[in-house]
Amino acid sequence: MADLKVAVKNCLKYFNVVTIKPEQQRILDAILTYKDCMAVLPTGFGKSLPYQLLIPVKKELGQNDGKKVIICSPLIALMKDQCERLSQISGVRAVYLGGGCRDPAVERGEFDYLFAAPEMLVGDQHWRSVCQKFQVSTIVIDEFHTIATWGEDEGGKKAFRKWFSYIGEMRSLYPEASVLALSATCTQKISSRVKKILNFSTNIIEICVSPNKENIKIVVQKIPNSIEMALGWIIEGLHDGTFPRTLIYCMSIKDSSNIYMYIKNELPECTCIDMFHSETDDKKKSKIMEALKDPSSELKIVVATSALGMGVDLVGFYNVILYGCPKSIVDLVQEIGRVGRDGQCSTALLLHNSYHMIGVEKEVKEVYKAGKSTSNTTNTINYSCRRVAMLAPFHKATELSQLKEVEPVHSCCDLCYSICQCVSCSQTRIEKLFHFTLDDLSAEEEEEETDEYTESYESSDNEDIDNLLLDINLD
Structure with missing residues (x-):
């Protein structure tokens, strides 16, 4: 040996x-x-x-x-x-x-x-x-x-x-x-x-080895259906220079294009944003990939679909925003895990509206609905911690019980932060920039998220043909 x-x-x-x-x-x-x-x-x-x-x-x-x-x-x-x-x-x-x-x-x-x-x-x-x-x-x-x-x-x-x-x-x-x-x-x-x-x-x-990334805080917020109302805080952060380097994941090409164009229209001179999806030109993909590996690059925001997927090595990114809900729990963990690769404190901000919940796996819904009453939902566990809810499908019960050893508790998720009794609690940088709270949305009618909706949220465009970096004939 x-x-x-x-x-x-x-x-x-x-x-x-x-x-x-x-x-x-x-x-x-x-x-x-x-x-x-x-x-x-x-x-x-x-x-x-x-x-x-x-x-x-x-x-x-x-x-x-x-x-x-x-x-x-x-x-x-x-x-x-x-x-x-x-x-x-x-x-x-x-x-x-x-x-x-x-x-x-x-x-x-x-x-x-x-x-x-x-x-x-x-x-x-x-x-x-x-x-x-x-x-x-x-x-x-x-x-x-x-x-x-x-x-x-x-x-x-x-x-x-x-x-x-x-x-x-x-x-x-x-x-x-x-x-x-x-x-x-x-x-x-x-x-x-x-x-x-x-x-x-x-x-x-x-x-x-558990996919748990203890350095990534998980924060979930419900947002208005309008991109302008939901993401106006990003414009403010970019305008005054306080917005950190961030990856924004969308569930469809249409959403990524709408968000990209919204930011570009509001800030025409902004050169620190780019977009990556399966239809992006190969040369531009390569340029973006190089910038993602370079912490000194001026690139501050990449609006992407799952085409920016497995095998991607992001350097200097400590914030990821998920606009909408990934269909599977595997996708959710993958997308959250793209930031904070060097172990530094990072944040995953999961933004969603009622329509985003349509057609997603039960395990994903349990992450987003953790801490809420589930009296009208069958076969759903009411988790009090989003990290435990997210990792439950990956672990046996005995292993899951050990996950709450995350220290300090306020860096685990927004639910743990809300009950933490330590004197050093503080929100992360991107949380502070995010102006909406659940109270801000109290005037908006709370719709029941259910798969029985007759109206689909961009259902024809929700599949980006995951990771279409293919040069092969799939027929």
């Missing part, structure tokens, strides 16, 4: 990493010994590092057997980025297999790492036949929760990307290979479904 530690230490320099975390080491140990592993690690944890280390460590140990690593991922931009980084390591060959690709290097098997979407690996008969000839040590399924959230028909709608539900077939293509399944946010229900699809045995190595 001493040799392995030295090898890992020598290889970490390729990734500008000083030490490897215990959970990362456990993953690496598993795939080095051909054992299946399912790991759920928070955003920013570095869950890709173990399989990126696999080939360099084998070479360092003189144990490289020539077997390949295949990474199946939904994120084109992330695959290309990782492929480029791995290719910079001497003696390591990484290739990306995209739509319309007929790369001779892939045909000849001249690679150590192959990155591809499931549409190519199991859905394309040509590449399925080509890749089946290779000797593979490890199959990596990145963001494995998409197997259930994207690959399955739901509510009468066809699956967004059906080939995700066929990823389990890769086990029959490479029966000797181990499978490493990775995700940042996965509920216990999704985890059970994915285990069956991937044919995991009962002795699978499971590594789970």
Whole structure:
């Protein structure tokens, strides 16, 4: 084992990493010994590092057997980025297999790492036949929760990307290979479904770190239906220079466009705002992505849909506003977790009106309705803390009981803040800028949020085709 530690230490320099975390080491140990592993690690944890280390460590140990690593991922931009980084390591060959690709290097098997979407690996008969000839040590399924959230028909709608539900077939293509399944946010229900699809045995190595980000305060506020009334405080903050660097998530392209145009119309000279969604020009996407990684950039606000999604590394962002309710609890946790990646105190401001509640999962409603009476709602738990409500689907009851150890309590959520007895309580910067309170809205009629509404809130535009960073044929 001493040799392995030295090898890992020598290889970490390729990734500008000083030490490897215990959970990362456990993953690496598993795939080095051909054992299946399912790991759920928070955003920013570095869950890709173990399989990126696999080939360099084998070479360092003189144990490289020539077997390949295949990474199946939904994120084109992330695959290309990782492929480029791995290719910079001497003696390591990484290739990306995209739509319309007929790369001779892939045909000849001249690679150590192959990155591809499931549409190519199991859905394309040509590449399925080509890749089946290779000797593979490890199959990596990145963001494995998409197997259930994207690959399955739901509510009468066809699956967004059906080939995700066929990823389990890769086990029959490479029966000797181990499978490493990775995700940042996965509920216990999704985890059970994915285990069956991937044919995991009962002795699978499971590594789970809570998606809880104690440094992010969760604040929920109901707002008027009008964007002008709901977001006027942002204009004031931008005008006097007090508005902090913030990511604004919307549930549709239409909402993101309306908010962006509202701010631009009110402040025509404002150059610190931009918009990111699936229809945004690729060059502009790249420009925004670079600015998100640069804390010295003048970019102060990005109005985005879920297209600015998994795999995004935001630097210097400590505030996120959710305008509307994400459909699933997984999406909610993902979007909140995009800020405060360095552990500094951050705020997630969840703004919603009655129409935003239509069609969202029960678990999401429980976060927004925490602390309220639920006498007229069936099968709903009345949580007194939004953080506990948000994390309940991800934890067993025994684990959930330990979540209230967050200190100080006022930094947990707005409900905890309201009952905190400490003398140091203060609102966060963006909370202070937010002028609306529930009392301010008392004149507005309180409508019952229910799925039985006959009027839909922009229902035809609510799906941004999540993370459409695709250059593949999905047909």
